[in-house]
Amino acid sequence: MSENNPIKVFVTHAFSESEDYLRVFEFLESVDRFFYINVSKPENIPESGGSDAMREELIEQIKASEAILVLSGLYDQDAEIVRFMMDIASEHGKGMIAIRPFGGVSETAPEVVQKCQEHVEWNDREMADALLRQARGEDTKRWEVLDFPGFDADGPTD
Numbered sequence: 134m135s136e137n138n139p140i141k142v143f144v145t146h147a148f149s150e151s152e153d154y155l156r157v158f159e160f161l162e163s164v165d166r167f168f169y170i171n172v173s174k175p176e177n178i179p180e181s182g183g184s185d186a187m188r189e190e191l192i193e194q195i196k197a198s199e200a201i202l203v204l205s206g207l208y209d210q211d212a213e214i215v216r217f218m219m220d221i222a223s224e225h226g227k228g229m230i231a232i233r234p235f236g237g238v239s240e241t242a243p244e245v246v247q248k249c250q251e252h253v254e255w256n257d258r259e260m261a262d263a264l265l266r267q268a269r270g271e272d273t274k275r276w277e278v279l280d281f282p283g284f285d286a287d288g289p290t291d
Contacts (some may be wrong), residue, residue, distance in 0.1 A: 139168035140268045143198035143227075145218050146175040147211050148187065153204045153235055157260070164261040172197040188217065195221045199268035200228045202260070203249055205241040209234070212242070219248045228267025232260065 144157050154175065161169060173194055179186035191214075195201065201222045208215040222229050231249040233241050246252050250267055253259040265271045283290055 136168050139170045140264055141172045141197060141199045142169045142202060142264060142268075143173045143195050143200070143222075144171070144202045145204050145207050145215055146173055147207060147214050148175050148178045150175050151204070151207065153206045153232075156235065156255070157202055157204070157232070160255065160257040160260055161264075163257045167261045169264070191218055192221050195227060196225055198222075198227055200230065200264050202264070203229055203231045203245055205231055205234045205239075205245055208242050208245050209239065212244075215245070219245070223248065230260070230263045230267055 142161075144154055146154050154173075158171065161167060174190075177190055177194075179190055182189075195218060201218070203215065203219060219229060228251075229249040230251045230253055231241050231245045233252070233254055235255055241252060251263045253263050262272075
């Protein structure tokens with residue numbers, strides 16, 4: 134993935150920019166050298182056609198993506214629309230990543246966890262790494278480095 138070949142990401146929405154929806158992009162923007170294009174367009178509310186037109190708009194947005202981020206909090210608010218988006222993503226072979234409800238006050242619905250390939254915390258690196266795996270089949274092989282004050286590679290320091 135490079136600046137010339139960004140990952141196309143769809144984030145579940147109900148045609149509004151919720152706090153969690155906006156928060157996803159704050160997290161992704163904080164990842165160094167992670168390039169993506171947001172193909173979800175909550176502002177594209179069809180002016181006519183009712184729920185059928187809204188469903189068609191969601192289908193087009195999902196088809197344009199490489200991977201889907203499923204907001205668990207949105208499922209709690211509108212399970213029907215999130216279920217629809219997950220079904221469309223599954224039909225089109227899009228990798229899905231569930232993001233736990235923000236703040237840890239509730240658990241992700243079992244149906245969401247079951248349908249998604251990954252289930253991640255609100256953590257910028259976890260989200261970016263999951264998108265790489267689901268969109269491109271790439272693994273970062275990233276590992277954490279822990280720093281223990283008072284110690285270095287040779288043992289205790291004075």
